[in-house]
Amino acid sequence: MSTADNVNLVKARAVGNAGLQRALNQLNNGLSPAITDMTFGPGKFSTTVDAESSLVTVVAEVGKAKVTQSINADFAQNCCDLIVEETYAVGNVIKNVKIEKLCNVQAILSKMYVSWNSSSCATALLCDGTNSEPEAQPIYEDVGTPPNNKIWICHNGNNPHTIAVNPNGWNGHDGHVDDYLGPCVIGEEPGSQIDIVTCEESAESQTLLSNCVQDDDGNTVVQIDMAGTTIFQAGSIPTPAAQAAGSGEEIDVANAAMTDNGNYYIDVMFAQPIAVGTWVTITTEFADASTLNKTFKLGDQPQQTEPDPVEPEEEGGEDPEPEPPADEGFEVENGIVVVDPSYQVAMQVLGSAITCGTNGPEVNVAAELCTNNSCSALWQNSDLDGGETYTTTNDQPGSEYKIRAHAYLNSCANFSRYVESTDTLHVKSLVNGQQAPALAGFGGQQSVQSFLSNYLNDAGVVTIDPDQVIMLFELGTNLNTNPNSTAADFQDLVILMTISEVE
Known part of the structure; x- marks a missing residue:
């Protein structure tokens, strides 16, 4: 081998290392690293993936020198787990399919496939391979x-x-x-019906299920929600051309991004009721070409269990008295907070992030508080960035409070938009127990779940006091004219309101 060939071989290894680093960066951001003949420095490289084996291979060339390098890497399927043990059927909805994200900057869900078999043969088959038909x-x-x-x-x-x-x-x-x-x-x-609990297939049930005639009941998937956000809807999302999907058909889910580690709950809605006992297979396909798959028998909605009774204290202790139900003194309806007299309303800005285009200048955001439709500026109409607080006391019965936000920047084509909290298309009002939307921040901005990190559990569910409400504003995108915009991130203004009785 000539000296020139040796030099090119060394260079080819360096080009290959660059290709491997690019591949790892792509995967870390939930994207596929596959590419052909990408020019880098003195040569070029091509990257192929074997997602099933979590393998990345880079072939680098400089002149006549060629170097092939392979590494194992974390694809989305390695960083996520598809969990169905909490899943159940209610009406026309499969509830609580869960993706648990554990690593990487983000995972991007690009497609889903849902197949089901509601034949009498399938519905009678239990996960252990036995039959559920009750004896008369x-x-x-x-x-x-x-x-x-x-x-x-x-x-x-x-x-x-x-x-x-x-x-x-x-x-x-x-x-x-x-x-x-x-x-x-x-x-x-008839014999007593067996309560059906969601369970995954076994080797025994898998073999028997393959012998059952396929019957999808003529049903179709019409909508899929993830973490409170609709990622597929026939006729509108991701495009008006989206069609209801039959059993096993491809479903485009609008590249739904999962940025924060934690649990993302998915609900699958059908055109007609889905029967308890139906066998279901769900496949999730990610943007990096990796997949997750689970086959399970669809169970009943779990029964709510009563809390254990409190035992009285021994040796002369007094029985604890039950606490009376809390009277929050307010209610939230369609973005309006109705407050009883002698209650105070405290507001805290948890954050604000909006720019003029990707990586553009920051757009100013101000807010007003409207009481019974009379509005006044908050924080002297200054630009809000987070940490601002304001408190007012209500002395009128049934006073209605709402927030009006204003985003503006003259250098951004004179951009100006007002949004009131009553505009439920552009404002989400969250109370305790509701799912926070799992939306990536536009252009690499902080996600809404990051703004709410102190107020969410591991499943992305809001955990605030009964006297609190969180309002999420989308100011940068007009969802009336652009309902499928991926720029809608609902963290342009995030406000926490606390309503408490004046002592």
């Missing part, structure tokens, strides 16, 4: 107690009737083919 129970003629120490038998199969006979040798009836001990059976009642 006989109904016996009600004849009471036999007289004179005799026994009841059912006599004559052609015209069955119950008679009392001596027990010894059934008084000659034990040899009759159609006679049997006990009163005659006059009917039957």
